[in-house]
Amino acid sequence: MWRPPERIRYASQTGRIPSREEAERSLLFSPLEEGRLSLAQRTWVPAMVPWRATEDGFVSDAVVAWYERLARSRPGAIVVEATGIRDVPSGPLLRIGHDRYIEGLKKLVHAVRQASGHKTRLFIQIIDFLTIRRRPEPEKFFERFLHVTEAHRHAVGDESATDTEVRARLFALGESGWKQALTAREFESLMQGYRDRVTDEELPHIRDLPKSLPPLFAAAARRAEAAGFDGVELHYAHAYTMASFLSRTNTRKDGYGGPPDKRLRLPLEVFAAVRVSVRPDFVVGCRFLAEECIEGGNEPDETPAIGAAFATAGMDFVSTSRGGKFEDAARPAVNAAAYPYTGPSGYECMPQFISDARGPFGRNAAPTRAIRDAIRAAGLRTPVVCTGGVHNFEMAESWLAEGVCDVVGAARQSLADPDWTLKISLGRGAEVRTCEFTNYCEALDQKHKVVTCQLWDKLDLHAAGALRSPDGKRRLVAPDWPG
Numbered sequence: 001m002w003r004p005p006e007r008i009r010y011a012s013q014t015g016r017i018p019s020r021e022e023a024e025r026s027l028l029f030s031p032l033e034e035g036r037l038s039l040a041q042r043t044w045v046p047a048m049v050p051w052r053a054t055e056d057g058f059v060s061d062a063v064v065a066w067y068e069r070l071a072r073s074r075p076g077a078i079v080v081e082a083t084g085i086r087d088v089p090s091g092p093l094l095r096i097g098h099d100r101y102i103e104g105l106k107k108l109v110h111a112v113r114q115a116s117g118h119k120t121r122l123f124i125q126i127i128d129f130l131t132i133r134r135r136p137e138p139e140k141f142f143e144r145f146l147h148v149t150e151a152h153r154h155a156v157g158d159e160s161a162t163d164t165e166v167r168a169r170l171f172a173l174g175e176s177g178w179k180q181a182l183t184a185r186e187f188e189s190l191m192q193g194y195r196d197r198v199t200d201e202e203l204p205h206i207r208d209l210p211k212s213l214p215p216l217f218a219a220a221a222r223r224a225e226a227a228g229f230d231g232v233e234l235h236y237a238h239a240y241t242m243a244s245f246l247s248r249t250n251t252r253k254d255g256y257g258g259p260p261d262k263r264l265r266l267p268l269e270v271f272a273a274v275r276v277s278v279r280p281d282f283v284v285g286c287r288f289l290a291e292e293c294i295e296g297g298n299e300p301d302e303t304p305a306i307g308a309a310f311a312t313a314g315m316d317f318v319s320t321s322r323g324g325k326f327e328d329a330a331r332p333a334v335n336a337a338a339y340p341y342t343g344p345s346g347y348e349c350m351p352q353f354i355s356d357a358r359g360p361f362g363r364n365a366a367p368t369r370a371i372r373d374a375i376r377a378a379g380l381r382t383p384v385v386c387t388g389g390v391h392n393f394e395m396a397e398s399w400l401a402e403g404v405c406d407v408v409g410a411a412r413q414s415l416a417d418p419d420w421t422l423k424i425s426l427g428r429g430a431e432v433r434t435c436e437f438t439n440y441c442e443a444l445d446q447k448h449k450v451v452t453c454q455l456w457d458k459l460d461l462h463a464a465g466a467l468r469s470p471d472g473k474r475r476l477v478a479p480d481w482p483g
Helices: 020-025 061-071 099-115 138-145 150-156 163-172 174-181 184-191 209-227 241-246 265-275 303-313 344-349 365-377 393-401 412-416 420-425 440-446
Strands: 032-034 037-039 043-045 077-084 121-127 231-236 283-291 318-322 384-387 407-409
Touching (some): 020 420, 061 099, 099 121, 099 209, 121 283, 138 163, 150 174, 209 231, 231 265, 283 303, 283 365
Parallel strands (some): 077 121, 318 384
């Protein structure tokens, strides 16, 4: 993963620990009632992919155990991990692209309801993603994947050469020669692995995305409703399809790219299709990027208008993230796929304890506050969820008091200690297992290994009933808190 050159070491802090009485009076533990969104408290566990689904995308016992453990502390809301809306192979990622997935999702919902005493609202994040392939071996790329053109014959200096001869001569050039002889897209496919872009309008399946995606998202939302979820979070963030439509880098010429209103068109059409497909009280919100953090991407001067457009359209909440793009991802190893959290934008999404002068905590707060201000200036009360490095009561409470957001999301801190907000609410914040932001979890995610936290995955490893990783070396859920 990319690291900032400044290399300043930071330590997470427990901050000021409130008494039980102070916690009861706090904003963090106050209810939220706004439109369809009703929360018992303003704590939010964002979507995290823990890689526990089956290879066919079904809910496993380990998935149920993961969410049941998070639910025991009764946070205001839990968002289930990014779940694919297409019925296509995608490895151990949850899917919701067919009715056969509903029964497993019902088991997950039931477990959360029971563990939280029906106090926690449960949403599921639904996602679309485009084709991405592993970085090929160079010889295989030139032999099998490269479409030979006259430009390639010119590059090797032989206009009469056969395709086989051109491929062999190109391969012999080496990396410095490849960069000169290939187009930018061909060189990227060779060095990063091929991936579809929303701007590849010459490809029929890409050209037809504005027609195909609204019904796919709507069908997924109906399945979420049938499974018993309280709502869906439309995944409009990071390196995936809908975020790419929103991005300034989207130059489609069919009315779905270019100016901001055109780039908003498909995200709003997807939302409209979902909204009319579910019952009136079913919550529909989205997660999008407060800042893309890539060259030519959306910056904080444009994202407040995006948030206001979503609120005006009637979304029940907006949740912000930042970065996590393919455009600046590190070059993967041969036979590995690019990972969108390895470049500078990936660092912005998941910064670690070694950081720059800004530090790793709260990097998303200022742009999120601008988004919330724009929504309020439009006369709307749509709740805004902010995540990004929050790990103690003091930070969370200040965000709410200062108008950064209406709900505070904490991913890595919830992974480090699923009971952290419960402990604080009981006046026992000194017992919180505070995230150290080493990104141990992120390294596991990058390898698509089951995600755990180094602060607990070796504790009571052989306790009766402890679920363990396939190699038996890590437990899959945090130990129970006896409090």
